[in-house]
Amino acid sequence: QSVLTQPPSASGTPGQRVTISCSGSSSNIGSNTVNWYQQLPGTAPKLLIYGSNNQRPSGVPDRFSGSKSGTSASLAISGLQSEDEADYYCAAWDDSLNGVVFGGGTKLTVL
């Protein structure tokens, strides 16, 4: 049971816009920044979105964007491409647990 809640799966067709939600509480998302990672099969995760201004590391396309409201956050992917098929994780520091908490992950399928 993960501290942050994500839907286990999501899907979309090429070119479509999809969003993945991440729900937490006042001790994590409500008071700290949310980071998003993409994990392709058999590889290490890759940072997509981070920081209070939802920044993208160099090399991450602007098709990926993040937002936060209260104790929930979302990752949006526009212009969906086949190579976006992967697992996506949200994460944040938790002030009560004194550690980083992850969502359970969302498997994105491009139909």
Next chain:
Amino acid sequence: EAQLVESGGGLVQPGGSLRLSCAASGFTVSSYWMHWVRQAPGKGLVWVSRIGTDGSSIRYADSVKGRFTISRDNAKNTLYLQMNSLRAEDTAMFYCARAVATTRNAYDIWGQGTMVTVSS
């Protein structure tokens, strides 16, 4: 180019110990917040531990507290995770990760991972 390379994983019996290493290149480990994250086969990411730039600011997940110890060797530019009293539920791929310089826990550099299997 910044890079992390883990080693030290393997098969160990329940109750045994392992020390994981994470060798950094292209940057100085002591200048960044460094973390360990694990992933059981077919499961999600789970945070394990972190060490701050000051060498303290150390934190552990409750599931490993008292059994795992994070440390670093500045001269070798290497991060470590000493794991004692290993349990079957510790079986996972272990990743070391570097936090973005302006943050403490957004991981921009990951190692390739080292697999730890706890089984008799």
